[in-house]
Amino acid sequence: MDMHNSKEKFLEAADVRLEELQLPQDLKRLSYAQCRRLAKEIRSVMVRVVSKTGGHLASNLGAVELTMALHRVFDSPQDKIVWDVGHQCYSHKILTGRLKEFSTLRRENGISGFPKPEESPHDTFISGHSSTSISVACGFAEAMELKGDKHHVIAVIGDGAMTGGLAYEGLNNGGKNKNLIVILNDNNMSISGNVGAVSGYLRSIRDKESYVRMKQGVEKVLVNTPHVGMPVVKVLKNTKDGVKNMLVRQTTLFEQMGFVYLGPVDGHNLQELEEVLRTAKRYEAPVFVHVNTVKGKGYLPAEKNPSKFHGVSKFDIMTGNPEVSGADCFSTVFGKELVRLAREDDRICAITAAMKYGTGLQYFEAEFPERFYDVGIAEQHAVTFGGALACSGMVPVFAVYSTFLQRAYDQLIHDVAISGAHVVLGIDRAGVVGEDGETHHGMFDVPMLTSVPGASIYAPATYGELRLCLQRAIRKDTGLAAVRYPRGSEKDLCFPIDTPNASYTYTHEDGAKMLLVTYGRVYNAVYKAHMTCEKSGYDTSLLKLTKIFPIQKELAEIAAGYQTVIFFEEGMGNGGISTLFGSMLAEHGFAGRYLRVSADHFVKHASIPSILDQLEMSEQAVCRYIYEYGNKN
């Protein structure tokens, strides 16, 4: 008790520093002034670390006070905080005892840029995809109810994530969970500006400062009058034409979904935040709290240009200039080639799900705004919408990250493939993406698409091939045609790129008894290994696939000429090309040895080269295979 007291005194007196605190529990003992200083320190830590490691900056700078308020009002981990998309969780990580580890953010064996239960009990659920938090919170809330646990579940969701249908499914089901609080962290933009009706609607209410104050004022009095207060509050919120309608003239969308609506409040005013959260906590009803925040808050370059600082690589703290060259990458090459093709064909439309810059579609929007569609974070809609455009004679091209395309598997089957609609997919970030980790690697698009009748898949390894494949997919293919390409650039290409090829390249070595098969970026490593091992007398032939699916039948004939065939695939093996190729060999009567090197598990975050080495797809790893299974001349 004495110790406790003395500590409390210390906390009150001193200019506290993060590293001196037991977190999150000490947070509750700080004064508002101390909290404000701490918020500054947190921002400074985040800017310093992210400038070195890269990561999501703007959204995290905007969520500092909100995170502090949550940990001061609620008792994590008994109260469960669920972060939507997860990339706004940096303050949360720092405030739950991971200050020391924070410098290892997104590094191999370091902490993840997303919530991860294995790191801390305060990270309640894995998240990296958008719009999951309300459904997750519903699950937690129901489980608590079944167990008689009276704690709260708090979902924190951004306005961008509100455009995803899953969020709505969650809201529709969450309206009955008494211990559920949904916090809308409304920074008035998702990644590159928000779209759609909900966004406009939020804008219309985000500036109403009076609503919560009035409401809180009245209700605080009522709630604090025991035995009388609560029932009155219930009447207050259930009677549409009652007292409340006198207080506020308009019900909100969220009230219509069954939630008590509180807000909007200033997301950088700690006192106001805590007040509204305490009110929310007292309700015996699901509550929706609307919080206005400023993306990039506290770091001028990010406040001025939040889109640029949404997800960043390393940058210079003083100038705010990211260390990014203006050089092309697969995304920009894709975007520019699409513009070129669209100049010649006015049926071509471009669709993105809130990833205009990420997918290189900014060029298309600039030149053909009337044929450009940013549908928000709504991959399902993007595909179904594309299916209908195609059935109307347009040629829709949906540019999407591989990992997010997973959201639209049913739509690819039901709204595109059954009718044979000609929809083109530009699948960006195919294969491992590095530091974003398991939720973001593009490992599933190939297995997804091989099961869809009539699909074609290209996996260009160079810019030239990307251009050629995109032309083929748009002009020559029918039905669903996908072009998949990795994150980053083609730099360090070592193999000769004479003529771009959209089918396959077979490099036959006389006397070679081993055939190495692969596609996409990994061909680089395979080619290097082939050259290296040749020097020590191990000859290998190479088969590089560009159109990877359907697999051309003659490839079985080619493979049949070898004693050993090894397939390297950067993606899930099951349902991937390497298993289909294996089955084709068995069906063809192949009598040699077949080996598959592919992923069969979720891959943790690390640099791309490091991951490729773990997956045995680096030059060194391929060499090991050649030495182990090959023959010396």
Next chain:
Amino acid sequence: MDMHNSKEKFLEAADVRLEELQLPQDLKRLSYAQCRRLAKEIRSVMVRVVSKTGGHLASNLGAVELTMALHRVFDSPQDKIVWDVGHQCYSHKILTGRLKEFSTLRRENGISGFPKPEESPHDTFISGHSSTSISVACGFAEAMELKGDKHHVIAVIGDGAMTGGLAYEGLNNGGKNKNLIVILNDNNMSISGNVGAVSGYLRSIRDKESYVRMKQGVEKVLVNTPHVGMPVVKVLKNTKDGVKNMLVRQTTLFEQMGFVYLGPVDGHNLQELEEVLRTAKRYEAPVFVHVNTVKGKGYLPAEKNPSKFHGVSKFDIMTGNPEVSGADCFSTVFGKELVRLAREDDRICAITAAMKYGTGLQYFEAEFPERFYDVGIAEQHAVTFGGALACSGMVPVFAVYSTFLQRAYDQLIHDVAISGAHVVLGIDRAGVVGEDGETHHGMFDVPMLTSVPGASIYAPATYGELRLCLQRAIRKDTGLAAVRYPRGSEKDLCFPIDTPNASYTYTHEDGAKMLLVTYGRVYNAVYKAHMTCEKSGYDTSLLKLTKIFPIQKELAEIAAGYQTVIFFEEGMGNGGISTLFGSMLAEHGFAGRYLRVSADHFVKHASIPSILDQLEMSEQAVCRYIYEYGNKN
């Protein structure tokens, strides 16, 4: 001109009959009295045909007047009508020239129970899954705009389908299409009673009769005053605090999404319907029309019990009694076994996405209502919600039709598998489903799940195996565990079922050089063929898989003992067990002949036996394989 006139007279005078009309164009010339008689005839045709063919009855009976009104006010196919889920399209089929073919409904080579563009230009888009119509309509609307086409696109969506997130993504994006009309066909229930906040919300506004009348009254005057009218109407609908707020005190959710809201109107009053549709047509803005209908309207047994008549088999017209035996089917066996297990384990929860009866979960709800969750048509939410329940120590079991599980591929990966959450799937209607056709066959669940790290899949062929597999999945497995079983019953089982088995059964025949591999229902045909061919001297060994994934390694060893291995798989081959098995054989150095028999295209509607024969999975087809590739002793 004379002919035209005389025909018109005839139409006015006579008690018109469907077969005498040129449809849909003649519809516009009929009087309301004639239309009412026609509506009766349509209902009588539907009841008569569906009583013989089976199909969706209640929803179609409810949509007769709405369909007539649509075809009288709009010009299909220039104006495009998009039917959500599609199973409310029977009147539409009859009214667009398919009266004669209607008796072939859902029969092989007959017309489909869902919209199908290849049948008629009036069927604008394939649909069979829920909540797609608004996104489809957005695509059509945008394409029209790009082409300068001034026609309208009308999406007709049921209140049940409004619980699916895709509908919301569509609404969020549709609020800017001037030529878009969304019609909510609100019968106050989806399949077995509606759930969630939206449903409650709709109930709250569906009885307000005055809204549209008042609004229509005022606006009709305004719209009809050229040059002045329209701008005023625009002010009327854009000014939240203006004239409109005096007319109606509360804005609706759909207005907040950017739509002009008209309704609710009586969906069986043709005149009122046409009036509101004409008003909707005149707006230069997206319009949302709320129509109240009665499911089963006009056929008493269906009005009284709409759930029972949602999707029916044959039934007796006089009594309304479906010709269904009270006998068990895979769904009820699943449901009852789950109840038994839940008695012993209070962690077990059951989740359905609006398919309580279809999946046999009514027993669970009756006994454990507090652990039963019907989330509405929201498969994404169901899986994510289940993931969170599992992370809270519960054992969620999501019972879902195979085809609808496609909606949740990303959630299975992101919200279940990455964390290794123990979620159990009861996958009903796995394999071909017969008369519902391509949108409904369960062909993709196995390829979907094999790509997900850590998943287990069981494919029981008998009730006993289903019980055993469900026990294993719940009690023994960790992570994602799926039990898949076909539509219908185990009747006509011909193979011996001594001891139910949850792994595999290898039936070795001395001297046999051919191994037949399969799983699930197809084992029946394979077993029969094996017995039949044995009599003519063709010996085959049998390998029946029950736990189909991961494939047990020793199976390669077993297969290696044969000259010929044939795998029969009722589902998509790519990514299915038959390709993974093939690749395993290649990796194992199998030197014999491997053949795969599986699906590689979308399968049209027909009876299940007929489809299995087309897919070469009938006894006769398997015999042909044995004779062609086998050896006589």
